[in-house]
Amino acid sequence: MMRQASLITISFVSIVTCLIGQARKDDGKSENPPRIIGTWELVSTEEQLTDGSKRPYLDVGPRGQGYLMYTADGHMCAAGMNPDRPRWKDVNTPTETEKLRAIDGFFGYCGRYEIDTSNHAIYHYPEVAVDPNAVGTKQIRPYSFDSGILTFSDKDTTPGVESYAIRWKKMPSTDPAASPQDDPVAWITEYEHNAAAADLAGDVSFYRKNLADDWSDGMSNGQFQTKQELISDLTDKEHNITFRETLSDIKVRVYGDTAVATYKEMYDALVGGKRVAKTIVTTDTFTKIGEQWKLIAAHSSAVARP
Numbered sequence: 001m002m003r004q005a006s007l008i009t010i011s012f013v014s015i016v017t018c019l020i021g022q023a024r025k026d027d028g029k030s031e032n033p034p035r036i037i038g039t040w041e042l043v044s045t046e047e048q049l050t051d052g053s054k055r056p057y058l059d060v061g062p063r064g065q066g067y068l069m070y071t072a073d074g075h076m077c078a079a080g081m082n083p084d085r086p087r088w089k090d091v092n093t094p095t096e097t098e099k100l101r102a103i104d105g106f107f108g109y110c111g112r113y114e115i116d117t118s119n120h121a122i123y124h125y126p127e128v129a130v131d132p133n134a135v136g137t138k139q140i141r142p143y144s145f146d147s148g149i150l151t152f153s154d155k156d157t158t159p160g161v162e163s164y165a166i167r168w169k170k171m172p173s174t175d176p177a178a179s180p181q182d183d184p185v186a187w188i189t190e191y192e193h194n195a196a197a198a199d200l201a202g203d204v205s206f207y208r209k210n211l212a213d214d215w216s217d218g219m220s221n222g223q224f225q226t227k228q229e230l231i232s233d234l235t236d237k238e239h240n241i242t243f244r245e246t247l248s249d250i251k252v253r254v255y256g257d258t259a260v261a262t263y264k265e266m267y268d269a270l271v272g273g274k275r276v277a278k279t280i281v282t283t284d285t286f287t288k289i290g291e292q293w294k295l296i297a298a299h300s301s302a303v304a305r306p
Contacts (some may be wrong), residue, residue, distance in 0.1 A: 035183055036115060036122070040150055040168035041069050042066035042080055047156065048163045059107055067170050068150075070113060079108035109134055118173075120144065122152075148189035148252070184293060185252045188261050188286060190295070192250055196265075199242040205235045212287075218299040220280045233272075244268040257288040264303070277304040293306060 046059040046062055056062045059082060066080025083106030088094040094102070109129035110166045115122050124139040141152040153165040170186040191210065196202075196208035207230060217225040250263040261284040268277040282300040286293050 031158065035145070035185065036150075037070050037072050039171040040068040040070075040182065042068070042170050043149065043167040044165075045080075045167075047158075047161045047167045048165075050160055050162050051103075057164075059105055061105070066107075067171075074112055074114070075110070076113040077108075077110035078124075079106070079240075081106045096270070106130060124289050142250040145185070146251070148186050184254050184259055184286075187293060188259055188284075189250055190254045191295075192247055192261060192284070194262060195246045196247055199267075199269075202241070204231050204235050204236055205233060207234070212289070215295060216297055218297075220278070220300040220302040239270065239273040242267060243270070246303050259286040259293070260284070261286065265300075 028180075039304065042060075042064055044280045045060055045215050047055050047057065049055065057080075058062060060066065061082040063083055064080055065083050066078070068076070069079045070076050085102055085105040086098070088098045088102070093256070107130055109124070109126040109131070111127035112125040113122060114125075120143055122141045122143050124141060126134045126137060126139065129135050140154070142154045144151050144153070148170055150168045151165060152168075154163065156162060156164045170183060172190065172207075182228065191195075195208065195210075197203070211227045211230075213227060215227045217230070219225055224257055245267040248264045248266075250261065252259060254263045261281065264279065266279045270276075279302045282298060282303050284295055285297045287296050288294075
């Protein structure tokens with residue numbers, strides 16, 4: 001894995017502006033599918049050590065921050081830092097020690113990329129990098145997707161390190177022209193979290209916008225609920241209030257214009273005037289109507305208490 005190597009004072013902005021050229025294809029073997037294109041935010045880093053213990057990357061630390069960007073024309077940039085790096089006392093004349101500590105808590109490189117879908121690997125070709133030895137190399141990143149999270153993981157040749165895993169989550173587009181169809185997995189994953197937030201806030205407008213008019217929910221109490229019944233319940237804040245709701249194990253599968261999301265939910269709420277706290281597993285079915293994804297059906301089952 002690439003980390004830091006020596007003092008380079010070039011800024012990340014300068015790195016980005018150095019990128020020029022066109023994407024290189026590998027005899028049709030590689031492709032740039034829309035799912036990867038965009039900006040990803042660092043979630044976590046982990047090294048599995050040969051003694052069985054784990055640790056975050058030493059350069060970024062346990063609270064590492066960073067971004068990974070892929071463009072449609074075949075270029076990428078990655079940068080990360082330790083947010084706990086000490087600030088320079090004099091920004092105009094930092095000491096040599098301050099410079100070294102700053103670069104020790106930072107990694108960054110940019111260049112071309114290719115995707116080998118048959119081998120589930122992304123190839124990075126650094127053209128500019130903090131580590132001068134990385135320039136001109138081929139960096140292999142075995143990848144996987146799970147519930148909107150992009151994970152790179154592989155064996156590691158660093159002494160004392162057996163393997164690594166670095167996880168990224170897709171950032172929402174700031175382009176007003178961007179469409180959910182560009183990345184339905186990310187959009188639906190975000191939808192599920194937003195729905196939980198809408199429950200907590202009693203936000204009726206969220207469901208008016210995102211549910212199909214004939215939506216129905218097979219609830220864990222054995223009853224069916226319509227869109228109008230749900231909206232009616234949300235507006236009755238005297239008898240229906242969500243106190244706590246958390247989601248986990250979200251998985252999204254897309255089949256053309258249809259998608260299925262499954263997840264586990266723990267909630268504590270006032271339902272029809274009665275306090276209810278339980279864990280359920282839910283399946284949501286979406287379809288694309290025009291250019292917008294809509295939730296058309298849901299089904300939940302209660303998880304038996306141990």
